[in-house]
Amino acid sequence: xxxxxxxxxxxxxxxxxxxxxxxxxxxxxxxxxxxxxxxxxxxxxxxxxxxxxxxxxxxxxxxxxxxxxxxxxxxxxxxxxxxxxxxxxxxxxxxxxxxxxxxxxxxxxxxxxxxxxxxxxxxxxxxxxxxxxxxxxxxxxxxxxxxxxxxxxxxxxxxxxxxxxxxxxxxxxxxxxxxxxxxxxxxxxxxxxxxxxxxxxxxxxxxxxxxxxxxxxxxxxxxxxxxxxxxxxxxxxxxxxxxxxxxxxxxxxxxxxxxxxxxxxxxxxxxxxxxxxxxxxxxxxxxxxxxxxxxxxxxxxxxxxxxxxxxxxxxxxxxxxxxxxxxxxxxxxxxxxxxxxxxxxxxxxxxxxxxxxxxxxxxxxxxxxxxxxxxxxxxxxxxxxxxxxxxxxxxxxxxxxxxxxxxxxxxxxxxxxxxxxxxxxxxxxxxxxxxxxxxxxxxxxxxxxxxxxxxxxxxxxxxxxxxxxxxxxxxxxxxxxxxxxxxxxxxxxxxxxxxxxxxxxxxxxxxxx
Amino acid sequence: xxxxxxxxxxxxxxxxxxxxxxxxxxxxxxxxxxxxxxxxxxxxxxxxxxxxxxxxxxxxxxxxxxxxxxxxxxxxxxxxxxxxxxxxxxxxxxxxxxxxxxxxxxxxxxxxxxxxxxxxxxxxxxxxxxxxxxxxxxxxxxxxxxxxxxxxxxxxxxxxxxxxxxxxxxxxxxxxxxxxxxxxxxxxxxxxxxxxxxxxxxxxxxxxxxxxxxxxxxxxxxxxxxxxxxxxxxxxxxxxxxxxxxxxxxxxxxxxxxxxxxxxxxxxxxxxxxxxxxxxxxxxxxxxxxxxxxxxxxxxxxxxxxxxxxxxxxxxxxxxxxxxxxxxxxxxxxxxxxxxxxxxxxxxxxxxxxxxxxxxxxxx
Numbered sequence: 001x002x003x004x005x006x007x008x009x010x011x012x013x014x015x016x017x018x019x020x021x022x023x024x025x026x027x028x029x030x031x032x033x034x035x036x037x038x039x040x041x042x043x044x045x046x047x048x049x050x051x052x053x054x055x056x057x058x059x060x061x062x063x064x065x066x067x068x069x070x071x072x073x074x075x076x077x078x079x080x081x082x083x084x085x086x087x088x089x090x091x092x093x094x095x096x097x098x099x100x101x102x103x104x105x106x107x108x109x110x111x112x113x114x115x116x117x118x119x120x121x122x123x124x125x126x127x128x129x130x131x132x133x134x135x136x137x138x139x140x141x142x143x144x145x146x147x148x149x150x151x152x153x154x155x156x157x158x159x160x161x162x163x164x165x166x167x168x169x170x171x172x173x174x175x176x177x178x179x180x181x182x183x184x185x186x187x188x189x190x191x192x193x194x195x196x197x198x199x200x201x202x203x204x205x206x207x208x209x210x211x212x213x214x215x216x217x218x219x220x221x222x223x224x225x226x227x228x229x230x231x232x233x234x235x236x237x238x239x240x241x242x243x244x245x246x247x248x249x250x251x252x253x254x255x256x257x258x259x260x261x262x263x264x265x266x267x268x269x270x271x272x273x274x275x276x277x278x279x280x281x282x283x284x285x286x287x288x289x290x291x292x293x294x295x296x297x298x299x300x301x302x303x304x305x306x307x308x309x310x311x312x313x314x315x316x317x318x319x320x321x322x323x324x325x326x327x328x329x330x331x332x333x334x335x336x337x338x339x340x341x342x343x344x345x346x347x348x349x350x351x352x353x354x355x356x357x358x359x360x361x362x363x364x365x366x367x368x369x370x371x372x373x374x375x376x377x378x379x380x381x382x383x384x385x386x387x388x389x390x391x392x393x394x395x396x397x398x399x400x401x402x403x404x405x406x407x408x409x410x411x412x413x414x415x416x417x418x419x420x421x422x423x424x425x426x427x428x429x430x431x432x433x434x435x436x437x438x439x440x441x442x443x444x445x446x447x448x449x450x451x452x453x454x455x456x457x458x459x460x461x462x463x464x465x466x467x468x469x470x471x472x473x474x475x476x477x478x479x480x481x482x483x484x485x486x487x488x489x490x491x492x493x494x495x496x497x498x499x500x501x502x503x504x505x506x507x508x509x510x511x512x513x
Numbered sequence: 514x515x516x517x518x519x520x521x522x523x524x525x526x527x528x529x530x531x532x533x534x535x536x537x538x539x540x541x542x543x544x545x546x547x548x549x550x551x552x553x554x555x556x557x558x559x560x561x562x563x564x565x566x567x568x569x570x571x572x573x574x575x576x577x578x579x580x581x582x583x584x585x586x587x588x589x590x591x592x593x594x595x596x597x598x599x600x601x602x603x604x605x606x607x608x609x610x611x612x613x614x615x616x617x618x619x620x621x622x623x624x625x626x627x628x629x630x631x632x633x634x635x636x637x638x639x640x641x642x643x644x645x646x647x648x649x650x651x652x653x654x655x656x657x658x659x660x661x662x663x664x665x666x667x668x669x670x671x672x673x674x675x676x677x678x679x680x681x682x683x684x685x686x687x688x689x690x691x692x693x694x695x696x697x698x699x700x701x702x703x704x705x706x707x708x709x710x711x712x713x714x715x716x717x718x719x720x721x722x723x724x725x726x727x728x729x730x731x732x733x734x735x736x737x738x739x740x741x742x743x744x745x746x747x748x749x750x751x752x753x754x755x756x757x758x759x760x761x762x763x764x765x766x767x768x769x770x771x772x773x774x775x776x777x778x779x780x781x782x783x784x785x786x787x788x789x790x791x792x793x794x795x796x797x798x799x800x801x802x803x804x805x806x807x808x809x810x811x812x813x814x815x816x817x818x819x820x821x822x823x824x825x826x827x828x829x830x831x832x833x834x835x836x837x838x839x840x841x842x843x844x845x846x847x848x849x850x851x852x853x854x855x856x857x858x859x860x861x862x863x864x865x866x867x868x869x870x871x872x873x874x875x876x877x
Contacts, residue, residue: 015520301750324753334751342747355737356752364734371732
């Protein structure tokens with residue numbers, strides 16, 4: 001059988017980095033082929049080369065046995081290569097059919113029956129007349145896949161498709177992918193989640209620092225051995241002895257209702273929670289369910305009207321209507337999910353970025369900058385958190401995502417918070433830095449700081465948090481002790497079924513251990 | 514096939530801003546040569562008249578310093594706002610209102626010999642400029658009205674107010690119906706700084722303001738907040754730097770500087786309020802601010818260059834016979850080339866084999 005796609009010695013060199021170094025990769029028809037690697041291992045560059053976004057500097061690409069130079073994405077699509085991006089490219093205000101029609105020849109009317117037929121055939125349940133804005137993330141992804149399928153591709157590239165799905169959605173997706181593969185379609189599945197790859201994929205090509213470190217059958221590997229191929233050593237794990245006991249209540253949110261100005265953002269409905277000293281409280285949920293609104297209200301980036309000031313209290317002080325500066329003065333610090341442009345000013349160096357939240361803690365005196373103090377503060381943070389960079393004078397944008405996140409988390413911890421709110425602490429961060437950040441959060445918890453972590457990564461929440469809430473369509477589930485619940489129950493809650501969290505479950509640790 | 518591509522810079526060079534300004538000047542000279550040839554004039558004579566002749570006489574240097582004052586002052590004020598991404602392009606109007614208020618003080622206290630009269634006029638001018646810019650700040654923060662349009666249109670309104678006042682309430686009763694006020698007394702005008710020139714003490718204000726602007730932008734927390742607000746609005750919100758305060762501050766600083774520049778004109782070379790106060794200093798200062806890289810030190814050099822072109826244009830008209838529009842054309846060329854070259858601050862040119870990534874545009 002001829003290979004669908006065969007790459008030989010593909011290399012791509014960017015000014016600062018060798019992204020791909022002599023990569024070989026073969027995809028057969030009907031094969032689900034994983035491309036596994038950390039952030040920055042060169043996965044995205046390789047996919048861009050296959051999809052015609054970027055040209056390789058060296059190497060050959062064979063498509064169906066003939067050497068081919070893919071000129072651009074349109075050429076790739078014409079050849080039969082489709083791609084489903086991690087971040088969706090759909091218009092919210094258009095219907096499913098209209099969105100799909102935009103990418104194809106033919107009218108909305110002529111395409112609608114084809115959509116219905118395809119959605120039946122592949123088990124991708126989607127209503128063509130629905131507006132995209134009212135679809136869940138999983139449904140939107142199905143639209144993306146359908147749009148890709150209607151162009152009858154022979155090879156589909158999927159970039160981290162499960163990162164936006166609840167656990168149940170993941171198994172739906174896997175069923176669809178297996179069905180597609182059984183019809184002879186090749187699938188390139190990009191991920192860094194080892195369990196998923198072992199469950200789904202026939203072959204895995206592992207990348208590290210732009211090189212192939214192995215091609216293997218993932219079912220025959222353990223997560224440990226795959227991880228070793230991926231990062232070159234054992235997967236680091238944060239050490240969590242569990243919180244000794246809950247301390248005093250630090251932060252309370254009570255009966256918080258909030259309608260965001262942005263019509264497409266999720267309003268909050270009667271959200272209440274208590275955050276205690278010495279605990280990590282996790283908020284799980286698929287993104288887009290109101291987490292951003294909640295986090296903005298807690299950080300003070302969004303301010304409530306005075307009448308609602310009592311909805312958020314820190315150590316008994318009402319601060320729902322105070323800004324971030326006042327909240328920081330009271331000991332509430334925040335690490336946002338966007339690092340460049342929100343947590344740090346990209347063009348500024350680390351020293352200047354320490355001033356961003358540190359200006360109230362002695363880095364500015366009588367309205368003037370304490371340049372020496374800023375430098376000292378940032379040097380100490382760089383050292384304490386092992387931030388790999390050129391020093392306090394490195395621009396924030398010159399750091400890798402993981403190192404910048406270490407700096408931002410380090411900065412907020414160095415400012416001695418009583419309450420720390422962290423949004424997506426390890427989103428897009430490499431495994432080593434992620435483990436370091438989680439460990440720092442646990443250590444901080446052990447020192448008695450109250451920590452709230454909002455994350456999409458369930459594994460992470462199960463690893464570090466003491467209690468969990470789940471957020472769905474602006475509502476917050478009752479909290480449950482992490483060791484009293486399991487991934488299935490949380491997964492159900494992520495799709496809106498809070499029932500199993502409401503009735504205290506029998507300790508499922510034993511059952512599911 | 515080899516083509517030229519634009520590629521984002523991974524690191525910024527410290528010399529880039531300087532090189533970009535030099536490149537813009539170089540391109541202006543090339544384009545200017547073409548212009549001279551069209552007029553059938555020798556480019557060498559043309560450039561000599563514009564860039565060299567003014568520097569050869571004390572009269573020329575005096576005129577350059579006279580123009581330097583208002584350009585420098587206004588540009589420093591505007592640059593602070595521009596760094597915060599607040600686009601005040603109505604400095605001309607703020608200058609006019611500042612000049613009017615200062616004139617009202619001068620006319621009301623005519624005959625006074627108090628040494629407080631001039632400081633009072635400067636204060637009135639600053640308040641006038643701030644008030645005029647404050648209208649734009651209020652409309653922007655209250656109704657989200659675009660400050661570019663508001664400041665620009667307020668300039669036209671300011672001009673009409675000026676026309677009304679010099680032909681009506683503030684007209685010199687013994688002035689044979691000329692549209693101008695009485696001549697200000699000595700106590701209401703800036704003392705001459707250099708003998709036999711028109712350079713007056715308002716230049717000192719501009720120089721002091723330049724130093725203050727440097728300290729403010731490079732060393733003060735308020736300046737830092739403004740810059741963060743302009744560069745990364747989300748980071749500013751995260752840090753808790755109020756956006757409304759930044760807008761107010763940016764506009765008021767620019768307005769105050771422009772207002773004081775207006776005082777420098779009526780209490781300087783003009784010595785009275787008349788229909789024409791400024792040859793467009795408020796607009797030229799926008800070019801000066803950008804050409805100086807929005808940096809207080811850069812602006813000192815760019816305002817010198819613009820003042821030179823201003824004066825040189827007059828020299829070129831007299832000695833080479835070029836039309837007076839040559840000044841405007843050179844300023845326009847300089848700004849255009851500067852804006853085009855400033856792409857090289859963030860990108861660099863590379864020669865290499867064709868790469869579809871750049872031909873198609875990012876597909877991601």
